[in-house]
Amino acid sequence: MKVSFAITTLLLLLAFSGASARANHQTSPPKHIGSVHSGFNNEGLCADPSNSVLSWTTALSHIEGALWTESRPFDDTWDSQSWDPNALNWRVYFFELGGGNCDWLDATQRSAVDIEYWLWDNTNGGGCISPSSCVNNWTGPYNGGLGHTEYTKVRVNLYAPYTVGTSGQTNYYRHQVNHETGHVLGLADGDGTCPDSVMHSMAYRCSQDRSWPSTNYDVATEVAIAGQ
Amino acid sequence: MRLLNYALPVLATLAVAITYGMPQAAAIDLNSGLLVTTRARLEVCVSALPGSGMSTGDARMLVNDAVTALRNHPRYESSGYANAPASVVAGCPSAPALLDSGQKHEINGGPAQIFTVTSPSDSRTFVFVVAPDDISRMFGNAPYPMSAQESICSGRDCVEVTTAMYISATATSDSAQLRDRLAKGIGLEAAPPQVEPKPTR
Secondary structure, three states: OHHHHHHHHHHHHHHHHOOOOOOOOEOOOOEEEHHHHOOOOOEEEEEEEEEOOOOHHHHHHHHHHHHOHHHOOOOOOOOHHHHOOOOOOOOOOEEEOOOOOHHHOOHHHHHHOOEEEEEEOOHHHHOOOOOOOEEEEEEEEEOOOOOOEEEEEEEEEEEHHHHOOOOOOOOHHHHHHHHHHHHHOOEOOOOOOOOOOOOOOHHHOOOOOOOOOOHHHHHHHHHHHHOO | OHHHHHHHHHHHHHHHHHHHOOOOOOOEOOOOOOOEOOOOOOEEEEEEOOOOOOOHHHHHHHHHHHHHHHOOOOOOOOOOOOOOOOEEEEOOOOOOHHHHHOOOOOOOOOOOOOOEOOOOOOOOEEEEEOOHHHHHHHHOOOOOOEEEEEEEEEOOEEEEEEEEEEEOHHHHHOHHHHHHHHHHHOOOOOOOOOOOOOOOO
């Protein structure tokens, strides 16, 4: 009897929370950085390692490495679509902005940053549960009648030992950076299914931690979000 | 059938609770421009700070005119603002968070960041009329000086639910500029990119 009551309650909770598997793999309701819709507003980023032992140069090189420099010719990156001269989706294009630690940028430069990547020796300081990484501090909301909310700025908190490979699997930072960046772009965490996706990682009972976003699933979802 | 026997009482209990009310906690509402479930209408508060060169009363009237004009904005209704009359009130319930913190711009600190609250104010947007020097110090030359005023956290995820606009008396007196700024400040439009150097790789 207790079991059936528990099942009933669970079913009701699921029904009311809308926690069913989502085939389109987007955050529900949609939540992402607004610049994904724009072909002229690129994704300016900065790196801030001041809460870790890392240097700014080391931190930035790993973030850039995960996002584009180590994946040439850009066939497996979030902004791979931007290199198609015939495509209309020059929408996601990461670049470093300011030439220094986020907190050292002047006010004008910092206001222009879309994504701040903060590195932590203990990510509890960034509001995560160390050693996990997380995305938070979504600011600059606008709704614009879209039926969902977008943000002009967001902070990604990365666990520094993963970022430079002193902990975790070899080159795990690529997965870490691209998984969290997936959230920035509007993709959700794994949901119990295991498509070929950087979001559906071992933490979500899948068999791999992809280094790069997959073209057919992750990038396709990102392009779909950008087109909405 | 046994499942149904238990489902119905649970549903009934929920229905009673919804009908007769439970203490309403603020929850993030990403489907509405109001951003949280506890706001029934678009409310904008206005505070003119000492040294700004404008009184709060004058600033409130100007902001009220701009909000009234924005009712014709093509996204006003779909943002959920037409469900109840908008309100513009004199005086904001908290001081300008960014100005008081002495920070250049937002996103400083961790989970105990300066903006985090558990009960967001009724005002969706705070308009702070401040001296131009304060705007320059906090935002440099950014064309749309705005910051989080209040954020609420759900688990480890913190999102801005109240926006603070920092504006000079001169810009407040310019109806077209004020309307443009407010359209961004209440989330009808995205602030355009502030600095977009041509990226090279």
